[in-house]
Amino acid sequence: MSGIDEAELSRLMRAAIAGNEKAYADFLHGVAALVRGFARRKIVQGGVDPEDIVQETLLAIHTKRHTWRSDAPVLPWVYAIARFKLIDAFRRRGRRIEVEIGEIAETYASPEAETVSERDIGRVLDSLPPGQRLVVSSISVExxxxxxxxxxxxxxxVAVRVALHxxxxxxAMRFGEEPA
Structure with a gap:
């Protein structure tokens, strides 16, 4: 889809609104490639399929094409629609992040990973006041x-949450890390 620019897309959209089906097909083909690249750049953690964003954007463009002002650039209008469709997709997904197990299996399957001994855990817990020690042990260890x-x-x-925090x-401070 190289070589297509704002002026060409605007010309195609004007022709499409005037009834030229070939121009409309060319416009949608060009926009699909641009939106696909946009969606792939914005979706870094997965959970949303870029092709879903492309299809939803094209559908929105089709149903709302009458809202585009022919004297305005078409790309900001297209990218605004794509951005809103991307936001909608992230909202539908919620805070879940889905990762394929194959992508992280090597990270967790490593037998060389450092483990914390029960003695280390005991020493860390012993450094806490008794109330915090009981809460942290109950939640984090047990x-x-x-x-x-x-x-x-x-x-x-509430008191348990405060003591845990x-x-x-x-x-965290004992090990030189910033508390969350």
Whole structure:
């Protein structure tokens, strides 16, 4: 799709609005290539298929082509539609990030990965005040939920969250990291 520019796309769109089907097909073909490149550059973490963005953008262009002002450039109009379709796709996906297991399998399958010994965990936990130690141990080591920990320790869930945050922040500071 090299060689097509703003002026050519605008000319094709004007001809398409006037009823030229060949010009409309050429316009959509050119726009599809541009939107495909745009979507691929913007989708870095996956979870959204660039082809879905292309198809939704082309459909929106088709249904809203009467809103384009023929005296205005066409590419900003096209990219605005593509950007909104991309935002809609990310919103539908939510905060989930889907990663193919094959892409990260080598990272987690490495037998040389450093492990933390129970002794190291014990030393870190011993450096915390007793309340924080119990909460961090219950949630981070034993895998209990906040509500289970609150019930077991006779604390409110808010107090458990505060103790967990403070305990993890203390551990992070001890190891020279910024707390989250």
């Amino acid at each position: 895998g209990r939920s906040i509500s289970e920990t609150a019930t077991t320790l006779g604390m409110s869930e 403070r305990g993890l922040a203390a551990i």
